[in-house]
Amino acid sequence: MAGIVSITLQNNDEARPVIESILHDNPSASANYMPGAVKIDCPERLVVKAGSVSERIGRDWDPQEIHLTIISMGGSLDEDDEELVLSWGV
Amino acid sequence: MTPQRKKKLNLKQRYALMTRGLDWETSYQKMDDVFPYDTFEGIKITDWSKWEDPFRLTMDAYWKYQGEKERKLYAVLDSFAQNNGQLGISDARYVNAIKLFLTGVTPLEYQAHRHFAHLGRHIRGVGPRVAAQMQSLDELRHAQTQIHTISHYNKYFDGFAEFPHMHDRVWYLSVPKSFFDDACSAGPFEFFTAISFAFEYVLTNLLFVPFMSGAAYNGDLATVTFGFSAQSDEARHMTLGIEVIKFMLEQHPDNLPIVQKWVDKWFWRGHKMLGLVAMMMDYMLPKRIMSWKEAWEIYFTEAGGALFEDLSRYGLRVPKYADIATDEAEHISHQNWAIFYQYTQAAGFHTWLPSDEEMAWLSEKYPNTFDKYYRPRFELWREMEARGERFYNNALPQLCQTCQIPMGYTEPGDPTKIGFRSSVYESERYHFCSDGCKDIFDNEPEKFSQAWLPVHQIFQGNCGGADLSDVLKWYHMENGTDNMDYTGSPDQKQWDAWQSARKRVAG
Numbered sequence: 001m002a003g004i005v006s007i008t009l010q011n012n013d014e015a016r017p018v019i020e021s022i023l024h025d026n027p028s029a030s031a032n033y034m035p036g037a038v039k040i041d042c043p044e045r046l047v048v049k050a051g052s053v054s055e056r057i058g059r060d061w062d063p064q065e066i067h068l069t070i071i072s073m074g075g076s077l078d079e080d081d082e083e084l085v086l087s088w089g090v
Numbered sequence: 091m092t093p094q095r096k097k098k099l100n101l102k103q104r105y106a107l108m109t110r111g112l113d114w115e116t117s118y119q120k121m122d123d124v125f126p127y128d129t130f131e132g133i134k135i136t137d138w139s140k141w142e143d144p145f146r147l148t149m150d151a152y153w154k155y156q157g158e159k160e161r162k163l164y165a166v167l168d169s170f171a172q173n174n175g176q177l178g179i180s181d182a183r184y185v186n187a188i189k190l191f192l193t194g195v196t197p198l199e200y201q202a203h204r205h206f207a208h209l210g211r212h213i214r215g216v217g218p219r220v221a222a223q224m225q226s227l228d229e230l231r232h233a234q235t236q237i238h239t240i241s242h243y244n245k246y247f248d249g250f251a252e253f254p255h256m257h258d259r260v261w262y263l264s265v266p267k268s269f270f271d272d273a274c275s276a277g278p279f280e281f282f283t284a285i286s287f288a289f290e291y292v293l294t295n296l297l298f299v300p301f302m303s304g305a306a307y308n309g310d311l312a313t314v315t316f317g318f319s320a321q322s323d324e325a326r327h328m329t330l331g332i333e334v335i336k337f338m339l340e341q342h343p344d345n346l347p348i349v350q351k352w353v354d355k356w357f358w359r360g361h362k363m364l365g366l367v368a369m370m371m372d373y374m375l376p377k378r379i380m381s382w383k384e385a386w387e388i389y390f391t392e393a394g395g396a397l398f399e400d401l402s403r404y405g406l407r408v409p410k411y412a413d414i415a416t417d418e419a420e421h422i423s424h425q426n427w428a429i430f431y432q433y434t435q436a437a438g439f440h441t442w443l444p445s446d447e448e449m450a451w452l453s454e455k456y457p458n459t460f461d462k463y464y465r466p467r468f469e470l471w472r473e474m475e476a477r478g479e480r481f482y483n484n485a486l487p488q489l490c491q492t493c494q495i496p497m498g499y500t501e502p503g504d505p506t507k508i509g510f511r512s513s514v515y516e517s518e519r520y521h522f523c524s525d526g527c528k529d530i531f532d533n534e535p536e537k538f539s540q541a542w543l544p545v546h547q548i549f550q551g552n553c554g555g556a557d558l559s560d561v562l563k564w565y566h567m568e569n570g571t572d573n574m575d576y577t578g579s580p581d582q583k584q585w586d587a588w589q590s591a592r593k594r595v596a597g
Contacts (some may be wrong), residue, residue, distance in 0.1 A: 003397075010318050035301065035379060
């Protein structure tokens with residue numbers, strides 16, 4: 001079984017472009033909506049690209065802004081200025 | 091000549107500069123005297139610099155984002171209060187889950203604040219020390235925002251006013267209190283394993299994700315906002331939890347058996363304590379989003395499965411008795427609600443029997459167990475209520491020496507038989523609800539034989555007196571107001587008055 005990695009974000013206006021970017025950049029990801037929150041699961045690896053979010057919001061998005069909307073996650077994290085990656089085995 | 095633009099540091103450089111080189115090797119005192127706590131547990135650390143926070147959060151960024159989160163949260167809280175948000179919740183029964191949250195969980199946030207501050211001083215590696223300091227501030231923020239948020243409900247509903255006092259004294263609140271006391275009285279690495287890993291990484295999702303989503307579904311804007319605001323810190327705490335485990339396992343092979351024992355212990359302790367949340371989700375939310383069993387499948391079986399598969403490369407295995415905990419997910423909420431129904435006279439929130447519609451939901455969500463084992467009991471109690479013979483259990487229950495929960499849980503594989511284990515230590519016999527709790531005691535009898543057990547304390551005369559009314563006074567619980575069934579409570583009278591006023595206005 002490929003380990004599922006996961007990120008849960010608030011379902012609000014600020015998180016929506018982040019959610020859209022994740023679903024666009026990770027074709028195997030699936031979103032599960034619950035009241036107030038969205039849990040996005042993806043086999044093995046999930047990436048949040050700062051460039052994709054910036055395009056959607058029309059300004060520079062710092063990956064650390066994820067702290068404003070993240071609720072939970074599963075997987076090992078690596079973050080730099082360009083992207084935030086969740087995966088297993090690192 | 092154009093002035094040269096100063097190059098900005100990238101995140102990794104910034105993190106290195108802001109978290110490293112802040113400490114020094116002591117010269118006129120021995121390092122072991124300055125950091126007396128981080129070696130006695132037997133965890134061997136050869137290179138503290140290998141520790142890295144994957145979020146690479148530095149103090150300046152921390153203040154910036156936390157400040158923004160607080161501004162957003164307080165805007166919502168202010169608006170909730172200004173617009174009488176309490177009128178918009180699904181049903182006043184819902185508020186009882188919040189009473190349990192404030193009395194049971196919020197004081198733990200404060201304990202976590204204190205203990206992470208302790209670790210922020212006493213761990214010799216600077217990386218984890220910075221992470222512990224930030225978490226200490228987070229936990230204080232959680233305690234404060236929860237108290238601020240819930241203070242609004244305290245204006246309208248009973249059962250909130252004496253929460254810190256109740257946390258220290260009330261029988262069922264000794265379950266979460268003793269859990270945290272156990273962690274805070276352990277060494278720093280056990281505390282990290284207990285709270286950062288077993289609790290925050292493996293188990294808190296079960297509390298903060300589905301339960302807070304449930305708050306959103308029940309119209310409680312204020313709770314969902316503090317819940318998710320706290321949970322955004324929690325994601326950082328989770329990375330601390332998984333990093334600390336990997337760090338210990340990578341540093342020295344001798345650490346594995348110690349860590350495994352802690353993972354086994356704290357998974358089991360967390361599972362028992364979260365039984366309270368199971369009951370909140372299955373019985374206390376008037377509008378439900380998912381059952382405890384479903385939440386367990388998503389957050390333990392699936393997410394925990396991937397996690398432990400990943401950690402198996404270090405030789406760490408799935409916590410002992412995880413299979414039994416998964417079986418118990420079919421039972422624990424029903425058994426806990428039954429305990430509170432029987433002891434409603436000593437509960438600081440209101441109880442009720444599930445309606446027909448709620449029982450239909452429980453049957454659907456628990457096809458293997460609800461109709462067979464639990465529906466008949468609730469239906470009998472309902473008949474007894476109708477006859478004017480509402481059932482109260484007036485005997486004080488035996489408590490498990492480890493988890494401190496009344497021994498109402500059943501045997502694995504036989505839900506008709508109460509589970510019971512015991513051990514003898516220094517000529518005294520101690521009682522347990524399960525093999526998991528007995529193992530924990532047997533590993534540390536000198537610690538757990540000292541447990542402050544509420545029932546024993548009542549019998550010893552240490553809780554205000556011999557009668558229920560004496561004990562309730564000692565708990566600061568108002569008899570007939572804070573306790574007993576929802577039906578007939580002042581909370582209900584007020585809610586019904588609000589609802590009929592609303593109907594009058596609507597015409």
